[in-house]
Amino acid sequence: MADNRFPKSFVSYCNRVIRERLPGVHAQRKMAPVPDRRPGMDDLEGLNTRDSAVLILFSLQDPQAILYTVRNEELPYHGGQISFPGGRQELGETPIQTAQRETAEEVGIGPDQYEIVGCLSPLYVPPSRFIIHPWLAFCEDRPAIAMQTSEVSEAFWVPLEDLTDPKKIKTRDLEYGGERLSYPFWDVHKVPLWGATAMITSEILALYQEFMDKYIG
DSSP: OOOTTHHHHHHHHHHHHHHHOOOHHHHHGGGSOBSOOOOOTTSOTTSOOEEEEEEEEEEOSSSOEEEEEEEOTTSTTTTTSEEOSEEEOOTTOOHHHHHHHHHHHHHOOOGGGOEEEEEOOOEEETTTTEEEEEEEEEESSOOOOOOOTTTEEEEEEEEHHHHTOGGGEEEEEEEETTEEEEEEEEOSSSSOBOHHHHHHHHHHHHHHHHHIIIIIO
8 A cells, every 4th residue: 555656546447447437346345244145236126226426535634544334223224334425315316416415515515626537336134125235435534524513423444554455344143034144244444344335345446456456456
């Protein structure tokens, strides 16, 4: 991470790759529960899905880090879990507008404080029936956070070096829908970073690894 070629060239790489091809499902499934019985994005007809969007805010300040939140425990969906700033798409909004609005509301960071480079692969979340559209954005520093506590109880940055450390990945067995599942997660907070947020993070890290392999070595 000390290589000073990294920050700006990684932004350019993501900008190009998002428009050409993404790691997609293969990368997401590295952090999916096992067995993974979620329907694919081409198999959602008739499921009454709902659109949502999140913002993955990637700070280029050394050490590079990604912003996460812990959702308020009182929320009806995924309360108390680690997430990205985001929420349900409202009538008349585009997904990118949803991500920007929710980020401003939840953590007080406006669109003038970051650059969005594109949308990563959408992800279906069965418990809430949301299709999440993850927008990747970069900022030069770490903007000040002003939390809306009715939505989020914490907001924190996780250094990229922690997310790329294999020792930080652990598993936990839990029962869901009458079936025993093994959930991989990042042990980077008192709350496990798992589920949809981990799967989205896994695609970001796949982009990062591709970039490092091709251009940094």
